[in-house]
Amino acid sequence: MGKKNVKVGDEVQNKQVIFKDYVTGSPKESDFHITTSTTKLQVPQGSNAVLVKNLYLSCDPVMQFQMRKMEDPLSGYIYYVPGSPINGFGVAKVLDSGHAEFSAGDLVWGTTSWEEYSLIQNPEQLKKIHHTDVPLTHYTGLLGMPGITAYAAIYEVGLPKKGECVFISAASGAVGQIAGQFAKLLGCYVVGSAGTQQKIHLLKNKFGFDDAFNYKQEPDLDAALKRCCPEGIDFYLDHVGGKMLDAVLLNMKLHGRIAICGMISQYNLDEPELLRNVMLLALKRLTVKGFTHRDYHHLYPKILELVLPYIRDKKIFYVEDIVEGLENGPAALVGLFTGRNFGKQILALPPQ
């Protein structure tokens, strides 16, 4: 493996990121270790699995949640199994296929494992990649799960109208940067928050946000929101929960909408932060919708139709933070929860 070509039937060394044990609190690099096992590059006879070479692995906030031991597991979520490789979204190339819809050489994206080669037992969840004139990495981002999430946030849940004020937290993250640009293209006044000055610069100068603030430098989030959204917020896309959500409630307009697709600030707390202003939901007659990409995959062809031209015409930009090598995966993943990433965090594996 490594630099020489591999072929179906070869036995190869397969580097993996192994999950040691259930995590409470913040995940650390030491919650994982790197091992190498031997894998035969062949789909077992009679199986409809697909054997892939993983090219890009996606670091997503929900993965922290999958590291927990859940007493009452939510259906549809895959929890990590101690001693096994973690999994997540990725871009991969099919090497061997037992499934009629996939052939060797196909590029796909979907759920795969954090290892060089994966035998994917449920290939029906994979999507074939037909457009390769755009960076393949984008299929972990604006053409992947975060793209579906951002599309759902703006076009299905929030439906912000021209002139409305849209506020997005974690705005330079995988979903936020796309959602913000969608909202700008719809003619909204778009405000974002992020945790470094570079990210704020990016929001204002690359993504065209109308205003942005560094939440780590604001002693009073309510005041920051009042400064940036003086007439109130029509639509809030919440990625963080906690104190920010609480401050946003104070600044929502009557009949405002809030879409919640994550609460990254809360994932690694033993005790979630106090929400003081939940009562305003009733008094301001707000609508809050929790959502994930899961309910919107049927819209993917429509999303491609919208987003591919935006990418080609440079109407949408996407910033990716690409780290090379599986051995750097744990650090990249853990960095999501301290805001170390600058844009969408991706792990690139060496080509076979």
Place this chain on the structure above:
Amino acid sequence: MGKKNVKVGDEVQNKQVIFKDYVTGSPKESDFHITTSTTKLQVPQGSNAVLVKNLYLSCDPVMQFQMRKMEDPLSGYIYYVPGSPINGFGVAKVLDSGHAEFSAGDLVWGTTSWEEYSLIQNPEQLKKIHHTDVPLTHYTGLLGMPGITAYAAIYEVGLPKKGECVFISAASGAVGQIAGQFAKLLGCYVVGSAGTQQKIHLLKNKFGFDDAFNYKQEPDLDAALKRCCPEGIDFYLDHVGGKMLDAVLLNMKLHGRIAICGMISQYNLDEPELLRNVMLLALKRLTVKGFTHRDYHHLYPKILELVLPYIRDKKIFYVEDIVEGLENGPAALVGLFTGRNFGKQILALPPQ
């Protein structure tokens, strides 16, 4: 006044419930005092006000909120003015009218003051009462604001379908008892919570709830909900917020809906209770809608059309807790926040 007839132009003694000063924490009887002033029973010349004799005054949880000093008042809410009578919904009889749409003798319901006679300066908010074959008190309840609220909860916000599990907190209260019966008439499995065994008995035996529990006797609200709603909750009508909302989040089904029209448990707390499970909004893809009757008054003719036959055919029952005399008003109002009332709390004034 009192037993003898009064006529337009008379000067009468007008008993009033006066708001002493802004309230923090729980309201107490001593936050009010009773006075008597002199009122001329005549609409001033050139005014389009309406002069009414108040017959029934409604005690509603939102009134606690109106007693606060708000730094950032919400538009549309009338905050009480220290030294003036409090106000709220009531049923009244027009004695004199400067408004073309109202005449002496008309029965009306709408916002009036806690006093015997009121000069209503904004009569356009009053609704004329045309159906008097049902108790007039009902126009403070299932034919008044709580009726509009319950209708909106079920037919506009929650839209529970036959066979779905509907949970209602404060279920024997002004809104809960109507909403529960609406949901039963739609074929839902309806569960309620309340704070005394008599209320639980009422829910199960009078209103036809499928199950009910006394939240004050349940050491573990999550366990109580799992016992009564073993397959999870499709729609929750929240009147209380706090711990109950938090436990409900654990028991919502995927894609469940929550309608919040009040959070009575939170109104009089300096620090609202911690919500631990807000993250489940995203993970379970729940929709939460805060709402009040205010957005649904245009549906009132439709509501009457639905509810009047239900009352006449005895398909819906409504339990009222009627207290006599303005001097007993403060105790009745304060009792709402300790659950002292048994059904819809109303204050009856002696007829003129």
